[in-house]
Amino acid sequence: MKHAGAEQLPIQDLLNQKALTIMPLETYASELSEVPHSHDAYMIMYVQETKGGDNLIDFQHYPLQAGRVFLLRPGQAHQRQSRQEKGVLVSFSERFLQETGMRAHDTFVIFSSVYQHPYLDLPDKLRQIFEELVSLMIKELQEPQPDMAILSRYLYVLLQYLLRECHVQIEKITPARQSERLFRLSSLVESHYREHRSVNFYADALNITPKHLNSLCRQYLRTTVADMQHERLLVESKRLLFFSSLSVKEIAYELGFDDASYFVRFFKRMTGLTPTQLRNGGSESTMLAAENPAT
Numbered sequence: 001m002k003h004a005g006a007e008q009l010p011i012q013d014l015l016n017q018k019a020l021t022i023m024p025l026e027t028y029a030s031e032l033s034e035v036p037h038s039h040d041a042y043m044i045m046y047v048q049e050t051k052g053g054d055n056l057i058d059f060q061h062y063p064l065q066a067g068r069v070f071l072l073r074p075g076q077a078h079q080r081q082s083r084q085e086k087g088v089l090v091s092f093s094e095r096f097l098q099e100t101g102m103r104a105h106d107t108f109v110i111f112s113s114v115y116q117h118p119y120l121d122l123p124d125k126l127r128q129i130f131e132e133l134v135s136l137m138i139k140e141l142q143e144p145q146p147d148m149a150i151l152s153r154y155l156y157v158l159l160q161y162l163l164r165e166c167h168v169q170i171e172k173i174t175p176a177r178q179s180e181r182l183f184r185l186s187s188l189v190e191s192h193y194r195e196h197r198s199v200n201f202y203a204d205a206l207n208i209t210p211k212h213l214n215s216l217c218r219q220y221l222r223t224t225v226a227d228m229q230h231e232r233l234l235v236e237s238k239r240l241l242f243f244s245s246l247s248v249k250e251i252a253y254e255l256g257f258d259d260a261s262y263f264v265r266f267f268k269r270m271t272g273l274t275p276t277q278l279r280n281g282g283s284e285s286t287m288l289a290a291e292n293p294a295t
Helices: 094-100 104-111 124-141 148-173 176-195 199-206 210-221 225-243 248-254 260-271 275-291
Strands: 020-024 037-039 042-049 053-057 060-063 068-072 077-082 086-092 119-121
Touching: 020 124, 020 148, 042 124, 053 068, 068 104, 077 225, 086 124, 086 148, 094 148, 104 148, 104 176, 119 148, 124 148, 148 176, 176 199, 176 210, 176 225, 199 210, 199 225, 210 225, 225 248, 225 260, 225 275, 248 260, 248 275, 260 275
Parallel strands: none
Antiparallel strands: 020 086, 037 077, 042 068, 042 086, 053 060, 053 077, 068 119
16 A cells, blocks of 8 residues: 555555556455545456445445446545455556557546446346456466466457447447547546636537537536536545645645635535535545535
């Protein structure tokens, strides 16, 4: 485990200087698992069996369910409230991911939460394929000198199966042409949320009208462009409050607020708490704010 500083929550070291690790979920024990922390790697958490419990990812609750695969990017806030799960954790570095040959856009589709939840519920056939591929990876890792090229191909195939399932799930709720636009919008928001851009900026980038863009967001994502920016700002605010020693004023400027008092008002409107109250309250306040956001 790494500690980032006296006033920061720690980073969970999933790799221990390796490119890829695989650990049984039921035997993996860490003092960080049930408190808010961030990761130094991509993580795929596959739940085979569970007696209940939650994953808290970027301050939102998601139930641990059998057949569910959670998909986390480096830097996301995570907290697991376990209830005797059985499953597996597959973790890998950004560099190793790039070595697989995965396209950046495909990685974004798998690990983005544009459709509001960072997980896939796998059908039975895909669960079997997933388990077989992970078993092959485990066997290769047990070799005296694991072949990283073989592991890279296994990971690539695993991610391609997950990508296919992502598209299957997305196509159930969004026509292909519109889903591509919404992923592009999500990518643009990720790049520009600190700049507090207007809906016109995003509409121009997507070559559609602001009214049409907000209509697509409401129809398929149940949100608006402005709300997408606000939610992204809120998540980053919480990450900085927990994972940095920056002052509230410094965080406000980091996130593009010219006036720290405006940032405090924004944060309280979104959560019902001031930034200082959330920071001082620790994980209990984190969960409270996630469960009871201000309306």
